[in-house]
Amino acid sequence: MPPVNEPGGTAAQDGIDTVEPEAPKQKISRTRTGGRIAGNAYHVDEKIFVPAHEWHAGGPCPEGCGGRLYHYGESAVIRITGQGLAKVTQLCLEQLRCNGCGVLKTAALPKAWQGFKYDPRFKSMLCMQKYYLGTPFYAIERFQAAMKQPLPDATQWMLCEEVANGVYPVRRILERMVAADDKVSYDDTRVRILSHLKMLTNDPKTKRRGCYTTAVLGSHQNHPITLFYSSPKHAGENVAHILSLRDEALPPIKTMSDALAANLTHEYKVILCKCLSHGVRKFRELEVVFPDECQFVLHLLGKVYAHEKQTKAMNDDERLLYHQQHSLPLMNTLYTWLNQQRDEKRVEPNSHLGKSIKYLLNHWHALTQFTRVPGVFIDNNHVERALKMPIRTRKMAMFHKTEHGAYVAALLMGLIQTAIDNGANPVDYLTALQEHKSRVFKAPELWLPWNYTHQLHCEDEIEHAA
Numbered sequence: 001m002p003p004v005n006e007p008g009g010t011a012a013q014d015g016i017d018t019v020e021p022e023a024p025k026q027k028i029s030r031t032r033t034g035g036r037i038a039g040n041a042y043h044v045d046e047k048i049f050v051p052a053h054e055w056h057a058g059g060p061c062p063e064g065c066g067g068r069l070y071h072y073g074e075s076a077v078i079r080i081t082g083q084g085l086a087k088v089t090q091l092c093l094e095q096l097r098c099n100g101c102g103v104l105k106t107a108a109l110p111k112a113w114q115g116f117k118y119d120p121r122f123k124s125m126l127c128m129q130k131y132y133l134g135t136p137f138y139a140i141e142r143f144q145a146a147m148k149q150p151l152p153d154a155t156q157w158m159l160c161e162e163v164a165n166g167v168y169p170v171r172r173i174l175e176r177m178v179a180a181d182d183k184v185s186y187d188d189t190r191v192r193i194l195s196h197l198k199m200l201t202n203d204p205k206t207k208r209r210g211c212y213t214t215a216v217l218g219s220h221q222n223h224p225i226t227l228f229y230s231s232p233k234h235a236g237e238n239v240a241h242i243l244s245l246r247d248e249a250l251p252p253i254k255t256m257s258d259a260l261a262a263n264l265t266h267e268y269k270v271i272l273c274k275c276l277s278h279g280v281r282k283f284r285e286l287e288v289v290f291p292d293e294c295q296f297v298l299h300l301l302g303k304v305y306a307h308e309k310q311t312k313a314m315n316d317d318e319r320l321l322y323h324q325q326h327s328l329p330l331m332n333t334l335y336t337w338l339n340q341q342r343d344e345k346r347v348e349p350n351s352h353l354g355k356s357i358k359y360l361l362n363h364w365h366a367l368t369q370f371t372r373v374p375g376v377f378i379d380n381n382h383v384e385r386a387l388k389m390p391i392r393t394r395k396m397a398m399f400h401k402t403e404h405g406a407y408v409a410a411l412l413m414g415l416i417q418t419a420i421d422n423g424a425n426p427v428d429y430l431t432a433l434q435e436h437k438s439r440v441f442k443a444p445e446l447w448l449p450w451n452y453t454h455q456l457h458c459e460d461e462i463e464h465a466a
Contacts, residue, residue: 042078043425049074084147085129085140086122120434123159124427130160131412132389132426134396157405163430164408166437169444171411174225174418178218179245183254183375186216187383188235188262189391192399193406196232213390213410214238215383223450226386226417230406234262243268256377259363274366276301277379282356290353293341300334303327308370308378316374328371335364389413419449432456 054062061067093107129135137153144151178184191213200206214235216227229238235257243265246253254271257263258278280301287294307326311319338357341347347354360367370376390413400406412430419426432452433440439455440447446455 040076044078084149085125085144086149086151088149118159121427121431123163123434124430126156127160127163127412127430128416128427130156130397131393131409132416134389134393136397139396160412161408163434164411166440167415167430167433168411169441170415170433170447171227173444173448174220174227174414175242176245177220178216178225178227179242179253180247180250181218181220181253182251183256183377184216184218184239184242185256185377185380185383186214186235186239186263187257187380187387188212188214188260189387189394191230191390191394191406193230193232193401193403194399195402208232210234211406213387213394213406215386215390216242217383217386223448224418224421226414226421228390228410228414228417230390230400230410231403235260236263236265239263240265240267243270254369254373254376256380256383258380259359259366271369271373271376272366273369273373273376274363275380276304276367276370277381279356279360279363279367282359286352286356293347293353296337297334300330304330305378320371320374323371331368331371334360386417389417415449422449424449424452 055069057069057071059069061069091109091113093109095107096105097103098105126140129140130137137156140156141151141153189212191211193211196211200209211230211232212234213228213230214233216229216235216239218225218227227242231238239255243253246268252269252271254273255265256273256275258275264272280298283294283297283301287298304327307323311322314322338361341357342349342354342361347357349355349358370378390410393409393413400409415430416426419429429449429452433447436447436455436459446452
């Protein structure tokens with residue numbers, strides 16, 4: 001019989017609760033809609049009221065029952081029309097010339113047309129096309145040329161930069177809110193910045209050779225916040241910048257990242273937490289080579305993640321107690337087994353499996369913070385999902401020309417993602433920030449994705465009263 005806690009034993013012998021096979025689930029019949037979506041799911045750009053000309057409220061019932069009609073409601077019908085990225089409108093101003101003196105008079109430009117050539121909403125759409133979908137400027141230029149609406153790539157960059165120039169005060173407020181939160185999660189991905197690569201060519205002795213996009217996730221009063229930073233600085237330095245904004249009277253913040261040394265920040269006291277998913281990934285990659293050992297580890301950690309799934313609706317204290325009751329015994333069993341493999345030399349230390357075991361043991365305290373500290377994430381997967389946006393941009397557009405261009409991209413991507421996470425329309429949000437730029441600069445805390453509509457409603461009420 002295999003020893004207890006060794007691969008190859010039964011689940012009961014390994015100190016793990018046996019899992020009964022699930023009863024076969026009944027097949028649920030689903031109505032196929034062919035991809036059709038209800039009309040109330042759309043953001044309507046224009047609403048047109050069609051009265052019932054044949055009848056009117058208060059009139060007799062057309063069925064001849066003797067009753068009277070009254071207003072019951074409206075039946076909505078959606079029609080979707082196609083258009084390009086831009087809608088070009090030409091205003092033809094009448095010109096009159098005197099046949100005597102030859103003076104030329106041109107009709108006055110309407111007030112609504114006084115201003116810039118490109119309206120704020122078009123700029124917002126362009127930012128979404130570039131920094132959310134990741135479409136390169138040159139590809140947008142070719143598309144617009146095919147539509148007979150030329151839009152040079154240099155003009156596109158100028159317009160996106162104008163948007164960034166009007167919204168960066170909101171970014172500063174979001175940074176302070178993340179700094180005041182009780183926990184923060186972050187991770188890196190690589191990015192190419194041509195100006196930095198040129199500097200490396202001119203000065204090969206430069207030690208800082210890489211460029212990174214850092215995603216930092218926090219919250220404020222249950223409102224999720226996403227920040228991006230693209231520069232030669234790594235995640236630890238970007239998080240140190242955020243922590244420099246934190247009130248010293250607040251308790252140490254809980255940080256979640258992977259175990260990469262560049263993710264550590266040494267200037268500030270924090271509660272260090274590390275991603276358990278990275279440990280799981282190492283054993284999953286080796287499962288074909290070391291099936292017994294890896295399946296044992298994956299089985300234990302799989303049960304831990306199953307317990308984590310049960311805590312979604314719990315508060316921080318309830319979740320901590322649940323993990324202490326159900327996940328902590330499993331983690332202790334895994335810790336004992338890992339030490340046995342190392343101390344009794346059952347695994348070659350320099351093999352891939354030996355290094356994976358060493359990884360878990362070296363970072364054990366930070367990997368198991370979710371069993372000791374309330375509110376700690378079990379892994380960093382939510383940050384890796386957030387990094388899909390800059391990764392998509394990197395794969396399609398490949399690089400940024402300058403560090404300033406990388407800063408603009410990171411700023412706009414963060415605002416777009418924060419708006420989406422808070423249920424706001426990012427195009428409407430960026431448009432509102434541009435149209436009320438002076439008010440945004442005076443009080444940016446009133447123009448956040450979750451409260452900016454209140455300012456718009458107040459403005460509408462003032463105009464209506466006037």
